């Protein structure tokens with residue numbers, strides 16, 4: 001299992017790209033979120049051909065802004081490329097469908113909709129209302145070969161996600177968690193809330209501007225881990 005982040009920024013940190021990742025999972029490739037900077041990134045690195053599955057945490061623009069473009073691109077320019085959109089439950093499938101219908105009229109022309117349960121090993125944690133009021137959102141837990149990796153999605157209130165994790169059979173767990181350095185931001189998790197949790201979990205922060213990282217933050221950021229970033233992976237491949 002391997003996570004390669006296409007971006008690690010927050011909604012307005014375009015320099016760092018919208019937070020999204022390509023997850024290599026059980027021989028499949030899953031695009032996890034696809035905000036408005038993701039389509040140009042995929043094009044730049046010629047990655048549109050490899051899109052097999054798309055999984056979304058929620059429908060904010062910095063997580064979905066490239067979705068319609070990606071589907072149209074695959075349909076018109078890539079033969080044998082028809083991404084499948086994984087959905088955790090029927091209500092969220094309907095929301096994604098409606099979101100796409102307003103843009104591309106017939107979403108089923110460009111993508112298949114497949115229940116997440118068809119790809120065993122990924123658990124969706126419903127985080128409705130815990131990022132933004134009345135907004136459906138999910139965290140996802142990936143498990144393969146004894147490894148457990150969690151992707152929080154956007155989450156202002158992390159308590160129920162960690163309660164869920166505590167209820168799972170104990171296992172070394174890496175948590176990619178959205179992080180804010182601003183105490184007044186209720187939409188994302190303040191780093192000080194995550195510090196005590198780092199005793200039990202390997203937590204890495206994302207969805208932030210790394211230049212704002214305070215000196216008293218002991219949590220590592222995905223941005224500072226080259227092995228997790230697309231840009232350095234490619235340089236490695238070339239060099």
Ligand SMILES: [Zn+2]
Pocket residue numbers: 010011060062063154207
């Ligand atoms: Zn976001």
Ligand SMILES: [Zn+2]
Pocket residue numbers: 058060131154
């Ligand atoms: Zn959001």
